Amino acid sequence: MSAATGARPPFSAARLARSAWSVVALPLVSILLSFVVGAAIILVSQLLVPNQRFDWALPITAYHALITGAFGSFDGLVATLVATAPLIFGGLSVALGFKAGLFNIGAQGQFLVGALGSVYIGVIISGAPSVVAIPLAVLAAIAAGALWGFIPGILKAWSGAHEVVTTIMLNYVAVAFLAAAVSGPLKVPGSPAPVTYDVGNAAFPVFLGRTGHLGILLALVFVALIWWLLYRTTWGFEIRTVGANPDAARYAGMHPRVVTVFTMTGCGVLAGLAGSSVLLGVTHTMTSSFGTTVGFDSISVALLARSNPIGIIFAAILFGAMRAGAPLMQIQAQIPVELVDVLQATILLFLVASPVLRRLFRLRGVQSGLGSTETIARTYGGEATVR
């Protein structure tokens, strides 16, 4: 699955390069092609804005601003890392689900309740020393996220309700709960706008530049943790076996239902941590419009990385950089930030159409686009009930 295992005995630089190429070729081609498509969209969409001179160089201006915003300065670089941290957590969350044959579209909702848990506990203990306050606020996010993952997990395992629908519904429930909490019990009394108190000492300390917070390191720790869980523990083996073939797993004495519940809960924990890394690391308070695109970006991250924990770091940096650079692109080239969503979708589109890409660009001996995720659709419908 990973490049490292492919190149173990006997070590050779050429073989390592070849196996690395086989892993990154398709994602790279997809990313490049998506930027070409994005450029075309930027060019054509100029026609929609009246009284604007047609500018052939606009795509270059836009991409230049995007890259400058993300990597052009130290502050930009830190902003990219800050945007990357929740995407790593979210990407791990979706990827963990993929490994067990589950599609967690609910990362967004788990992200929101995680942040809600963090702000709830964080505000209560905002006066306590950081050594106590931070772990407790993070634990609250873990607990809230776990609950939001456990519900679809248990529903899937015991009633067969497909997680694609239940997790999406829970996203909307989370939005409503958050709005109710922020404009009700958590609201600062007397404040005109619905906003909570600051989390005070529960906020993540900044160690890099002006905004680079603890959550970035925490995310990397969890990459290692999930890699270890998936490839070095019995639990990880069971998760991967159930994902590959639930029937075989059952014959081998495993319990697919338990694994499903366990994995979905884990997905929720990871996405909840993403929420706490944004709340404790960036915003420190919560407004009723709290909410980002992290949940849906996470799906793209996991797909682009083919659910590989190490790959998720790179995929998250790519999408984090796009999110961090998009505001400058909007200012300098008047390109709406939604272009990032368009680019993401096109990258995934090319990945999914990888058989066609491979034929087109004669990429031989290259790993297929979304190999490890091919099992998802099989769990839908006819075999919905995991026995």
Place this chain on the structure above:
Amino acid sequence: MDALINGLYGIPLLGLVFQLAGYLVAVIPPMAPIILRSATPLALGAMCGVCCERSGVVNIGIEGTMLASAFAGWVVGIALAPMLGGAATPLFGLTLPLLIALVAALTVALVISALHAWLSISVRADQIISGTIINIAAFGVTGYLNTLISKSSPTSAGSFALFTPPKELSNLPVVGWLFDMFFNQGPIAMSVLILVVGLQIWLFRSRWGLRTRAVGEHPKAAETVGIDVIRLRYRNVLIGGLFAGLAGAYLSMEATNSFQAGMTAGRGFIALAAMIVGRWTPIGAFGAALLFAAFLSIGQAINFAPPGGDLGTIMTAVPAQVYDSLPYIVTIIVLAGVVGRSVAPAADGQPYERESAT
């Protein structure tokens, strides 16, 4: 009679149930047209799901398809209104720009469905991922273009008008509100009932329907008796796309006359749930859509005219946002309760690979 009702309402705890029943009986008939209106996009989306999944193609891109066609209808209306604008005809306030915009919405839905069909049938990609990509892409592209276009704050082509049924019919005792429900509507909402019944008959009483179901259950057997599995699946996904396109057009051209980014708000997914709850049948899905829509409307009713008595105090004490989440919670509960007994087409979600002739 009043004494009896008051007696029932007075029973501790159980009385609340009677109060709720009384409130629903009082509130639902006047709200029925509104309920059908919010059920319309759900039901049409569910018809898209039925068409696709009965032939074995999972389509979770309904949400994105709806969003894209809602946008297409709105934009084309904007572009044509200054050129072709004319007086609205008395029938549904129909104008030429609106009609062309409707066609544009359906065309966009067809194109997106063709992409999904190609990815899931020909490329044999994971159908759920293909649908997810359609959702992300539709959200991104419509949001992007919407921001650009809204800079010049354009005027839209308006929306389809409601038809007013004759007073003699809607004032009939007992059944009058049903006439109001189905005929005090715009053209798209009014056509839902016909489309649902039509699709039900088509699916279970026609040759096409039999073939569709055969392909969805056992494509190999269907191929053996000479049915072209690939072609039938393409056709079904495209027909399904038309339903999703109509649902999108409804949102931006009948329910409102404008477009907002992400205006589908999960309706495509509720539609999927309605399809599952309705056991992959058009009429069942329509019933489920009505149920979800009723919960959506009851939240509004409680904000607007809360019931009196103990029930009213409890209901108004709950924050309004909780009622907003009611349809989603009900979807989860019904899905969990029903799905165990609801069996999907056996070949649903599985790409079909034709065996090479040797």
